[in-house]
Each structure stands twice: as structure tokens, then as C-alpha cells.
Amino acid sequence: MNKWKYFSPEGVRDLLPAEFLAEEELRRRLTEYLHQSGLRGLGTPEIEFYDLYASGRFAPQEGLFKFIDERGRILCLRYDGTIPLARVLGTSLREHQLPDGFWYLGSVFRYNEQGGGKLRAFQQAGVELIGAGGTRADAEALRLASGFLAATGLQEYTFALGEVSYFKYLLENWQLAGEAEAAIIAAVQSQAVAALPTLTASYGLGADIVRALEMIMTRRDIGVLEDLSALAGDSRVREALDNLGAVYAAVRQIDPEVNLVLDLTLLQSMEYYTGTVFKAYAPGLAYPLLSGGRYDNVLANFSRPAPATGFSSSLPFILRALSWQAKNRDEDVLDILGVSDKLRRARIYYALPAYNRAVELSRELIAASLPTLLDWEDYDPDTAEAVREVSDDLLLYVDLDDCRVLNGADFDLSRGTDSLAGIIARYAKGEA
């Protein structure tokens, strides 16, 4: 039973000190941003009942890590942040006044995702604006998403903005067979303009349908919204596209520099989303690093009908995009995040009778902003010499009537009331 003891399962990985530091700093930045945005943080457990996701087909069966509890009920690991949050709003927070905005940050687990930088267990952060319908909420979700990415230090990213409800109405009007609908949705999603003639022939699509599909797949200008509305001649389609245009204009108005592309082919997860949808892409990342949109039907599944919109983003994806940006400038991702994994610390050797003095000294150094470690070994000049060769630690020795710096390192104490030399001198004289 020890064949696998050195290994981690596929799709999970350790965070070595530099990666740990990067992820910690990223979490700190995101938490700060989300907090400043006036949103409420909310945590949900890593373990849920399978029914949570199965009830609304919110996650593919194959995607869930499943196990069985002692009463025979199927459990699963948390697959996303939104659905558990919807459960909380329908239960513990059923009296909570809406609309309100929430954020979460935690681990999610996806059985079917791995490879290409995708992991089976990773940290995800997200924002949910609950009870929020209409253009303003749609624009606000997108603005918060843009701010979210900016807060990470990422400089180059592109948003694709689309809609799904207009397409549902079009399909309703076209009254096609199920097979034809599936083929058309697949073609639009993959922007397969060239498949149109074949589709037209196979399913006998009318000229108006083909024109609409062509517009949807090829046009990225704002004028397409008016043209498509006119062609569809359906007030629901017009309303959906007018809203999309308004969101587009609002976001452009806030930030004229934003890389924002109109894209009517974003029809992924059509059963889940009900209105505006968006995704963000960054150089160096082959898939979206942030996804979001309106999901007005989800909360009703938890007995709390309410419109809602939001987005989520995975921390490893953000870190990959940041690494790419750093590489372009011959930097490290830690440089972009403004942190260093060069541990600047003091290490105190002491004679056992002077334990008290050593602890006191460490407290003073920590108060002066120098992380301090008490060494566990007897002071021995050879050991100290060996440590000096491999680390940048400031080495100190203290006993009942002495305190000295062993490696003469020149440490600046950035804060605190005393200089390092001053502290040492006081201990050396046995004053402290």
C-alpha cells in the first residue's frame, strides 16, 4: 500500500512557497477589492448534497466528486460558488433584504476538468448580485468584473459581451425540429459560418433564418443589434438586444479604453443563463479567465425567486495570465504582485538558561518588523557557519550576559521604535 505515497492524484498540486505567496497576495488583493465594492462575503461548505446540483441540472453528473454518507445519501464536493449561495438565500437568509451583492472565495472541485492548466481542485472567487434585474445590474456586473481583473495587476484583457435570451426567442419563433435546433446552436457557438449552406440544405431553413444566423455569427458592430431586431420582428428579441446595447454603451461610457467586443455567439450554458452573458480573455490563456451572466431562474429552484447576475474567476487562471504578462517583461509573477519570496528574517541561537531573554529579543525584533525564528539547536559555530552559507537570515546569539550578531548582515528595520544596533547593544549589556 505504498506505491503512490510520493505522488498527488491527477489534477491537484502543491503550492510551493513562491506559488503560495503569489496566491496569498492575489487573494488579499481580491478580498480587498470585493470588500471595498460594498459586497457581503459569504462562505459555504466544501461538502454538499448531490441534490443541490442535480435538482436544477446545475452541474454535469460527470463533473461532481461524489461519495455516500452513513445514511446512504449522495454527497458531493462543491462544484461552484453560485448554487450553494442560492441555497443559502433560499434558507438561512430567506429574510435577508434584497437586492444585495455578495462575494465568495473558496475551493471548488471538478472531476472532469484537468490538463492544459485546468485543475480538479482550485480556488475560485465570484460576485453575485441577487434580486438585481435590468440594465443597471447587467452593466454593474461587467464593471465589477473589469475592476476585479484590474485589481489583480493584470493589464491586458478583453471582454466578450453577449446575450442568450434573444436566441431562445428566435428558436421559439423558428419552430425547428430538436435535431435542427441542436445543430444550429452548435454551429453558432463555434461560429461555423461555412456550415450554413449544409444546415440550410439539411433542415430546409428559410432565407430569414439564414440571414439572421449569418448576422449573429459574423457581425461584431453595434449596428447588428438594430438590424437583427428589425429582421426578427419580435418585441422580446428587440427588448433583449436593446438591453444588450444599453449595457454595452454604459460600460463603454465608464471606461472608453476597455477592450469590449460584442459577440452574439456566446450561447454556452443556454439552459442556465437567461440574459446578458460575458467572458474575459487574456493573452497566454487558451480559455476564458472569467465568466458571468444573468441567471434569473436559479433562485426559484431554492424557493426564493429573484433575478440575479454575477461572475466567477479561478485563481490559477489569473496567475497563469499574470505569469504570461510577467514573462513578457522578463519579470516574475511575484514582481507584478509586488511581493518577494526572499524571506527576510532573524534566527536566534540561545543558551537554554537565557530562553527568556531570547523570547524577549524575538518580540522586540518582531515589533520592529523583522520576522524572527528561535533556533532549536545548541549554538555551535560550525552550524552557524553552515546556515550562513545557505541563507540570508540575520543570525543572532544571546545568552545571560551577551548578545551578538553572528553574520554581520546589514538589516534595516523598516518600522519600530529602535534601530537593530540599538536593540542588540541593549541586550549585549544585559540591560533588557
Add this chain to the structure above:
Amino acid sequence: MDKNGNGLLTIALPKGRLADSTYGLFVEAQIQCPDPTEAGRKLILTDEELGIRLILAKPTDVPTYVEYGVADMGVVGLDTLLEAERNLLEVLDLGIGRCALCLCGDPKLLDVWPSLPHKRIGSKYPRYTERYFIEQMRESVEVIYLNGSVELAPLLNLTDMIVDIVESGQTLRENGLVVLRELTPVSARLVVNQASMRIKQERINGIISALSAVVK
């Protein structure tokens, strides 16, 4: 262009005949790019002035390069694409490399194959085969993965039938096999990475429209 090749547009082509005929289409569409027929043994052809880079890859690897984004776009046969099950934008049928994915077997099976119980099928396309039978026939079948000379499988009674690409049907005939059903016509497709499509939209759309003007 920056250090990561961000200014470059990277196109993955399948080594061999398909790369040559794709280049033919590019020339016809007046898209300037390095000539893969003169690559020799080089696997990467870069033209910095044009900002374009060709990767010559094994055909079955093209969807991988494009999905993982190390190539922005690629050319790949629909057979390979159906088997790869990758998340790509399939934007254009290039109309070259035409053939068909077919279910083949002994002529005796011509009318009776659908009622064979516990079908065993040999194929280079195991995922596609399994999916076809589940989706189109509501039936699970046993698929045996083979790397090549798939025709051997029914001849040696390893399997009842095979799923393979058929061009002229010559190999089938010489081995006494026939097409039992054409599952799908196949041709080369232009595929694009979903992120590249949004980030390098103008350039990629330029190539797509130039190519769609010349494909038959």
C-alpha cells in the same frame, strides 16, 4: 512582437498532403505565409515581417495545439476533430481532403448489421464510434482501439465491423469488405482557439473571409 510572440499569428497545419493543399488555398486567397512545401525537416516556419508562424504537426495533434492556445488556429480533418472532442471554434469547411467516416464489414452484414447483438467494432476513432452508436442507435457497443490497418480486425474475427475513413474504397475492396453505412462526410476544417478569436479578432476574421471566398 513581444517576447511571447503575442504579435504573431500561429497556425498549426497537419504535416503532409493536407498542409500542401492548405498552402494552395492560402496562395489562392492571397494570404501571405511561409511555404510549408519547402520546410524540409523544420517544424516551425516563422515570417516575422508578416507576423505569421506555421507549425507543422502530426494531424491528430493539431486540435491539441489549438485548444491549448499555443496555436491560434489550425487546419484539421473533420474525422480527427470528431475524435479529439476538443473545445474549438470550427469556423470554416475548407472543402479539401474529402473522404467519409464509414462503418464497414463483410458484405454478408449489409442488411443485417443493425440487429447484430453485442457489436464489437475496431477503429482508430474509438470515442467517435462509441458516441455515434450511443447518440444515433441508442446502443452501447464494444470498441477495440487499433492504430492502423484496421481492415485486419474483421478478417481475423477480432471484431464484427470497423469504423474508418474511406476515400476510394480500394483497400476495402481488396480485402473483401464493403461500406455498411456512411456515418459522416469528412473534409478539412479551419479551427480557431476561443480566446484567440476574441483577442486577435481582426486578423483572424481577415483570414477567414479571404479563405471563404476561395473554398469550393
